[in-house]
Amino acid sequence: MAILPAGRIDDGEAPGDLLEVEGKITRIGYRIAGERSALEVMRNYESALAQAGFETVFACESHETCGVDMMAFIANSGTVRPQGFGDAFFGGTAERALLASQESIDGVFHVFLHVVEDTSNNRTLLYQQVVEGVALRTDQVDVLQAGELQRSLERQGHVAVQGVYFDTGKSQLKQESGPALDQIAELLRANSHLQVYVVGHTDNVGDLAANTVLSEARAAAVVARLEAYYGIERTRLIARGVASLAPVASNADESGRSRNRRVEIVAQ
Incomplete structure (x- = not known):
């Protein structure tokens, strides 16, 4: 079971709009060195996801639109990602998040991305979670x-x-x-x-x-x-x-x- 933000988070204790999905979960953390902004990184992923047939469920482009507690909730709640997984995302000067999904005969796929600029270390941090849902059987009523x-x-x-x-x-x-x-x-x-x-x-x-x-x-x-x-x-x-x-x-x-x-x- 994966729990993914499907809306802004202003209170990590009562996050509100979360999406619970089941399937094979893959979590990857990237440290992207150099002058790669959160905008540039996210635009590349958005383009790739659109070409692959994914539809946007939720997207935000700043602390204001993501919610003041989005970053802390992702890093510390232990629900979106395991605690201790990769870098903590505090101190970023720019933040973006995206939840996208695709339905096919193979099942329902979800991709969640969270990107933060870490200017003090001249890098951009990306957290990516992919949930590969299994196609529903058509020989049973459920x-x-x-x-x-x-x-x-x-x-x-x-x-x-x-x-x-x-x-x-x-x-x-x-x-x-x-x-x-x-x-x-x-x-x-x-x-x-x-x-x-x-x-x-x-x-x-x-x-x-x-x-x-x-x-x-x-x-x-x-x-x-x-x-x-x-x-x-x-x-x-x-x-x-x-x-x-x-x-x-x-x-x-x-x-x-x-x-x-x-x-x-x-x-x-």
Whole structure:
């Protein structure tokens, strides 16, 4: 279990917005010598994460925006990083933090970065924590699956639901989609006031107009199943299709195309 700041911290005793995530944890501390500012270091990481498909969950750019107790909480709480891990970050003249996430068929990945300039020693200190979440199994029904959907909706406003399957060029749901639909239904039952768009996505193979029709038909199939089999009110569900207009990976190879063929839940 990793605990990562997802908002400013003004009181280390009551830090408020923290994100708890599970998975393989890798912690690395860097001492970057020379005239490398916290801004320069963070911009390089932001660029690399964006190119890899990560989305920003939280970012701050100074003591004021990070919170007066962010630095102390990271260094001393024993939750964000083990006590005694690397350099203490006190005395920095500039501070930046970033929490980013990426969802894929392999699982949910989180990266947390904290950068501080140590001008007295002419260096910049970077703490990096990567949490590699394990992909959810699609052969079991689990409340945690619905819980992860809810957390992603709260964090990002949308979430890709893995495990919704169709034959190529078809809009009929395959039988293997049952566990994923169970997750969506569990989410909606647990949040009776939640209204969502069900959005179909395709890869870029074929005609855009045809893919737009196909993606909306697939979304409509999910909506119809949620209503007919799970009793979810149709008024809470709107089906939309965007074809290949919102990819999460490159369509240059099958690995990327398979990630782009998906169904997402978007909070209205």
